[in-house]
Amino acid sequence: MTATVSRTLAERIEDLLPQTQCTKCGYPACRPYADAIAAGEANYNQCPPGGAEGIARLAALLGKPVIPLDTTHGVERARPVAVIDENVCIGCTLCMQACPVDAIVGAPKQMHTVIAGLCTGCDLCVPPCPVDCIAMVPVTGERTGWDAWSQEEADAARARHDRRMARLERERAAAEARASARQASRAAQANVDANADARPAAPAASEDPEAKKRAIIQAALERARKKKEEMARLGASPKNTEHVSADVQAQIDAAEERRRRLGLTDDENASPSGDGDKTA
Structure with a gap:
């Protein structure tokens, strides 16, 4: 209940x-x-634009006494309107970003101008101007505070401010959505790259013809060795190992030399060169 009242x-x-x-x-x-x-x-x-009358209105609402304006926040004054020196303006858009009621129009690197009828005289466009081309010009003579401002103007300024805040919120949400989409896209691409790096490399033999050739020869020799061991277990000794002719021995020696060049020499199982009878 207290929250509702407040x-x-x-x-x-x-x-x-x-x-x-x-x-x-x-x-x-x-x-x-x-x-x-x-x-x-x-x-x-604490509201200089409202001045003494504004304080009196708030005091009546709150049931409190009328007190002087706290001048540490500013003084009551005639209402000013911002005026841009078009010859000096560089089109930086900083004043447009500072205006709380969208009373300034322009484009990047183009001359800006103030819509006088919408300006609330807030002074917020002056500090960010890098070329000091904005002047606050009083337009209400001796009238200050609420005498220089109407309820209709206040209501219109509030509506413009609320629309601006809603637009900025939409733009902020859209920017965050774009940033999130970019981040998700980068994460997805990083995941794809990581999966690609994790794939096993293709066997070297498939890329190196010589390696493939050596692998085939080594496999054949392995099969021959196993067959020889199996025959030895069965008591069957190799045939045609004695009285080998010189031509046949030369062929054996050439084969052994090729095996050595290919790095396939098996010292244990290689036939010792010159053991056979090389005479016909």
């Missing part, structure tokens, strides 16, 4: 503020200042 009070306080969104009160906009007053976190005399 929220309602904040809304009623906000209705009494001039909606210039100038931040002079120490809060980023009129509504946060209203929330702070309702919560007892800020005093009701």
